Amino acid sequence: GESVGLHLPTLSVQEGDNSIINCAYSNSASDYFIWYKQESGKGPQFIIDIRSNMDKRQGQRVTVLLNKTVKHLSLQIAATQPGDSAVYFCAEKVMSTGNQFYFGTGTSLTVIP
Amino acid sequence: EPEVTQTPSHQVTQMGQEVILRCVPISNHLYFYWYRQILGQKVEFLVSFYNNEISEKSEIFDDQFSVERPDGSNFTLKIRSTKLEDSAMYFCASKGLYGQGGSNQPQHFGDGTRLSIL
Secondary structure (H helix, E strand, O other): OOOEEOOOOEEEEEOOOOEEEEEEEOOOOOOEEEEEEEOOOOOOEEEEEEEOOOOEEEOOOEEEEEEOOOOEEEEEEOOOOHHHOEEEEEEEEOHHHOOOOEEOOOEEEEEEO | OOOOEEEOOEEEEOOOOOEEEEEEOOOOOOEEEEEEEOOOOOEEEEEEEEOOEEEEEOOOOOOOEEEEOOOOOOEEEEEOOOOHHHOEEEEEEEEOOOEOOEOOOOOEEOOOEEEEEO
């Protein structure tokens, strides 16, 4: 099966600092990636996505970087706030071959006030 | 903002019993999904559903599982004879047809049903 993993299971940052959450994927054919945020007791919430024809995409306070050469994805959160505390998952898929996303195990982000 | 709703939030069932987990996807969405998440583990794909039929399913989705869209709004997951290892969070997701940038849109998830098998 696919392998999508996260480098760090936990990350603690001070409020106001920038956070970087990393994700490695193993399928070089994957061409669509999503970052999800999951708060306790809630379902995954879409944050940002990126297709493989891009290497960077920016949203509101978030940036996703894609390095296809080393099969690495990162999520940068600027000026991290307490409300950003959650588990963050990356998910990958191959757009042409179906609907199945493969999820990583998640990184737990804790923002220290 | 429209959202995916799931009921019940928590279901407790005896092993061997049948359960039906219910989902109301976002109203103009056309693709529907079920995922599960065993405590402390990854979110795992179960099945996708489009145009009133299963479009893809994983190895987990064996004969004890079935999905149905009985009307224009509900999407259900039935587990016929539950086992202890079916205990997990079950998430429903839905997706629209097209979005910005072309053919892919993200899936929108409900808050899940926690299924506990005793």
